[in-house]
Amino acid sequence: MMEVKIEKLQMQNLDEFxxxxxxxxxxxxxxxxxxxxxxxxxxxxxxxxxxxxxxxxWKVILIAKNTKTEVKIIGFAVxxxxxGGVCFCRWxxxxxxxxKNGIGRRLIEEWISYAKNCGCDKVEIAxxxxxxxxxxxxxxxxxxxxxxxxFGIDQFIFGKVIGEPRDEVMVxx
Ligand SMILES: CC(C)(COP(=O)(O)OP(=O)(O)OC[C@H]1O[C@@H](n2cnc3c(N)ncnc32)[C@H](O)[C@@H]1OP(=O)(O)O)[C@@H](O)C(=O)NCCC(=O)NCCS
Numbered sequence: 491m492m493e494v495k496i497e498k499l500q501m502q503n504l505d506e507f508x509x510x511x512x513x514x515x516x517x518x519x520x521x522x523x524x525x526x527x528x529x530x531x532x533x534x535x536x537x538x539x540x541x542x543x544x545x546x547x548w549k550v551i552l553i554a555k556n557t558k559t560e561v562k563i564i565g566f567a568v569x570x571x572x573x574g575g576v577c578f579c580r581w582x583x584x585x586x587x588x589x590k591n592g593i594g595r596r597l598i599e600e601w602i603s604y605a606k607n608c609g610c611d612k613v614e615i616a617x618x619x620x621x622x623x624x625x626x627x628x629x630x631x632x633x634x635x636x637x638x639x640x641f642g643i644d645q646f647i648f649g650k651v652i653g654e655p656r657d658e659v660m661v662x663x
Pocket of ligand 1: 584585592594616617618621623627
């Protein structure tokens, strides 16, 4: 029996998160070449960088945890710190063997609820082509397509309006 909890990643679980993050980046983003994935993992999304981002609140990482097994982290959503009233989800993944169990949808729901709590009026994500159906099913709206965008892939732009734009949120910090 699986019991899934979504929560914010704490520093003591950074290693476990990063293993899952690296595994999914290597296996499940077929549009990125091997050297691009290596670049992400050795230059951009290093464990040390996540450590810094967690300490400075520069990113928020939501994790899906199976509370009943030894391997606890089974999915994640890496969120940029809200900017201009928008919360952007940078990465989303669920372990391959546990997909199609509603875990991705729960991460999306938790992301939206986090964004609402921050006072954001919008959430946005850039989807690789093979995840397009998933985002449609989660109720996000297709807002456009970028051809051969960053790091050489087509991206479907999804978003959802979740509130009214508020100046005090947009200009905070
Ligand atoms: C995309 C991903 C996060 C989805 O996670 P998941 O836990 O399998 O998603 P869910 O089980 O919550 O799916 C929600 C709905 O989307 C559907 N769905 C999920 N993945 C799908 C896919 N690849 N194609 C079509 N439909 C899909 C599910 O069947 C479900 O539909 P339902 O409401 O009719 O039952 C997961 O497949 C993944 O990690 N993929 C690799 C990384 C990736 O592509 N991340 C997104 C990058 S932008």
